[in-house]
Amino acid sequence: MTGPDTGPSSRHPMTGNRMDPGDETEPSYGTGFETHAYDVVVIGAGGAGLRAAIAAHDAGARVAVVCKSLLGKAHTVMAEGGIAAAMGNVYAEDGWQVHFRDTMRGGKMLNNWRMAQLHAQEAPERVMELEEWGALFDRTPDGLISQRDFGGHRFARLAHVGDRTGLEMIRTLQQRTVALGIDVFMECTVTEIFTDRSGPAPTVTGAFGYWRETGRFVVFEAPSVVLATGGIGKSYQVTSNSWEYTGDGHALALRAGASLINMEFVQFHPTGMVWPPSVRGILVTESVRGDGGVLRNSEGERFMFDYIPEYFKAETADTVEEAEGWYADKKNNRRPPELLPRDEVARAINSEIKAGRGSPHGGVFLDIASRRDADFIRRRLPSMYHQFKELADVDITAEPMEVGPTCHYVMGGVEVDADTERSKVVGLYAAGEVAGGMHGSNRLGGNSLSDLLVFGRRAGHNAAYHAYGAAQDRPRIRDEEVRAAADAALAPFRLEEDGGAENPYTVQKDLQDVMQRLVGIIRKADELTESLAEIGRLKERARHLLVEGHRQYNPGWHLALDLANMLLVSECVATAALAREESRGGHTRDDFPGPDPEWGARNLVLTLEGDAVRLEQQPLPVMPDQLKTLFEDA
């Protein structure tokens, strides 16, 4: 297709800068900018971003991947348990229909049915592809890819590598990306998507960003942009998410004219570390429970038996005997309640702690030591063993862990077409955590890694296809847009005339406190209203951010820019949470404790008008009758 030849060989392998700067033509908007033309620009280099880039490359597009960290460090690396895919390697009875049903029920039927269907159908082949590219999964005795049990999944279904599946996945995709010679712009942050607003729908023209290493500005001219930026968890105090998870893609999409759905649904993973304070929130994989671990309160009770909801009664063991029988005989026993979907388990742990039956450091006990032998634990859960040993002085083969809920994942995201992952903006695609709909109100463990692969690939293909169609008639980026983006990016270095100099680290900390306290696991109207007022005040303070130093690798400046995204996305979460007057999945209202069938047929859609967040209700897409029959025997 089009664009100047800037193959990877002529670039610095890390910064992406051209080794021969003489090639650079002076852009019309002035000096100090560097310009690149691509067919597809993928923002984010986690599982979804890299899979999208590979797909777009395979479809013949010239592709750039732009990511905030070094290649291979994205959040996918932290995924532990596995990739959910009905491959049937362990249970031949498994198939896409069962996986689809589990996913929909786990999301309390609010999922976009078509996404859940595509996901269940395509996940097995996406896993096989990883093996094709060098991934070394754990094996069954027959030599096939092994599959492990996880919450909410009827059959053992998660392809895994010990408890470091995310590392295997990212390394495999990274090595594939490198082998294909795809250009990667590492440590480069995108702050704006450019659009042409002259037609009936906004149309992507490119993107604007800066090199973290130098502070130098970059303009990408591209008809297709794929958002694969992950989640929003850094807006919470106790989170398993890294500094990168500031809702960049969510905010970029809103500002470009796209819509967000399901933003009220935030997943609190039931098991994060709670002690010492330094590690509070770090993930403890669900595999601990899948492999036999159980939850106990301070009285030694397996309390999950007291929290089996009506909705899952038919498929959950209600006696210890039956639960114990399940590990060896899944046909004649129902699943232990410790393996209920994550929202159920997180709420139960929260209730136990509130009732005063928590562990010494404000969690509950997760015990595998008394249930499996030390060799088994070290073999199946090596990084959990290492993590507790190194960071908490706890030997998980000898004593229970202390765990509590931690902000982990946002179900909500950019509203996309199920088959193509295109947003309301022409040329703007979203895949992975930044996209909404697939997981409904609650995501099942293991469905994230498969989501990244299935929809990353679809987004990449469709983005390439769109670029191909737009090859003759590429919209142009206007000079004033570029200058405005540069001006906005430099604002934190200027002291405003009206005074006030806010430290970005302090504003971030205050936002985390507000979200944790007022928009957490259990919500109520007055607290949500208060949170919106607080967020409003924080936004005002954020107008007066001032950072020290200069543009070269300056984390204070980077945070100041990310903070605008965090504030906008937090406002969306709180706005939608206040509007949805029911409890469902990752959204629990103290003042509306049960699910409401009318709310169960509606999505909340958020858009941006000027600076104001606008909320609308929209009917949920209705599943065809043929698929409905899959739920009849439940």
Place this chain on the structure above:
Amino acid sequence: MGYDLHLRVWRGDAAGGDLGDYTVQVEEGEVVLDAIHRLQATQTGDLAVRWNCKAGKCGSCSAEVNGRPRLMCMTRLADFDPAETVTVTPMRGFPVIRDLVTDVSFNYAKAQEVPAFAPTPRDADGKRRMMQEDVERGQEFRKCIECFLCQDTCHVVRDHEENKEAFAGPRFFLRYAELDMHPLDTHDRRQLAQDAAGLGMCNITKCCTEVCPEGIKITDNAIIPMKERVVDRKYDPVVWLGSKIFRRDRRDEVERG
């Protein structure tokens, strides 16, 4: 339980820099990265440092703590006496960009030189079969989180910039070994590891194994077996036997076969 930690942090850029002295309040159970973050949030907003997962899984926060290559997120303050000064400097094996951030592009350039995995076709049912014991060796190497501490510490390149062109370093010997031991890979990368990656320059002092935060036995399990496999062709017993049994002019056929 908290105390005032005396922290010394290198600040500067490619043009030069200095150790700065700071006092940071720290709490029980904290790691060096916590102290660096608090310093950044309260005293030095523009202190450059890489980090992501803060749980020893991503390999971003590599630095030298009191001169030893470490992940800052896995280095507990409890390992130091509260009265002790903790000194944090950037990895010495790579050029400094700013403060604790170094230019690790050497590693990404070397990664581009490794020929990709090339598997055999799938089985008739569309699946692939490998036995657990056959994948385990490769799995050990794939635990690598690319923190590049082994590359930082390796004396072949640590103070010998001139060796970098011919030497890929321990991280990539792991990669060559992993592919070489992969049950389904069809390439022979032994000669490449020796010639292009500079395996022969390694004199197995095991410094890389010592600093690996994942506990990968880089030297014993990857480098030494690779070195042995490189020379294997010469000492392959079948080839040796062939040279004794067959006439000299037929030896080539045996070696090819």
